[in-house]
Amino acid sequence: MGLMSDEHFTVDGTLLEACASLKSFQRKDRGDEPPVDDPGNPTVDHGEERKNETHASTTDPDALLARKGSGKEAKLSYSGPVLMENRNGMVADVGVLQAMARPSARPPW
Numbered sequence: 001m002g003l004m005s006d007e008h009f010t011v012d013g014t015l016l017e018a019c020a021s022l023k024s025f026q027r028k029d030r031g032d033e034p035p036v037d038d039p040g041n042p043t044v045d046h047g048e049e050r051k052n053e054t055h056a057s058t059t060d061p062d063a064l065l066a067r068k069g070s071g072k073e074a075k076l077s078y079s080g081p082v083l084m085e086n087r088n089g090m091v092a093d094v095g096v097l098q099a100m101a102r103p104s105a106r107p108p109w
Contacts, residue, residue: 003088003090004085004087004088004090004092005085005086005087005088008085008086008087009083009084009085009086009092010083010084010086011081011082011083011084012081012082012084013079013080013081013082014068014079014080015066015067015068015075015077015078015079015080015099016077016078016079016080016096017075017076017077018057018060018063018075018076018077018078019059019060020057020059020060020063020076021059021076022075022076024057024058024059024060024076025050025055025056025057025065025076026055026056026057026058027054027055028054028055028056029054050065051065052064052065057076060076062078062098063076063077063078063098063099064076064077064078064098064099065077065099066079066099066100077099078096078097078098078099079095079096079097079098079099079100080094080095080096080097081094081095081097082094
């Protein structure tokens with residue numbers, strides 16, 4: 001129908017916060033050890049460094065720890081890229097992907 005240009009596109013996106021709390025982001029190798037205190041509010045080592053390689057959410061295992069920029073807090077998130085056609089301002093494609101490990105990573109378009 002000729003509604004879109006085939007030359008002028010932009011990819012932009014944001015982080016979509018997952019429906020999982022940071023308390024669910026536990027060590028992958030912890031096994032079935034019972035928590036020390038109340039099971040609804042397990043003891044958390046606030047000095048422990050949490051990484052996607054060593055930790056995973058028990059409620060949403062596909063969510064990854066990511067931040068919008070340097071100095072911002074890390075949250076369990078997904079990436080929400082949008083492919084825009086610039087000439088007419090139309091959305092050509094959208095996606096929900098695992099959060100990107102580094103800001104320079106690109107969507108699969």
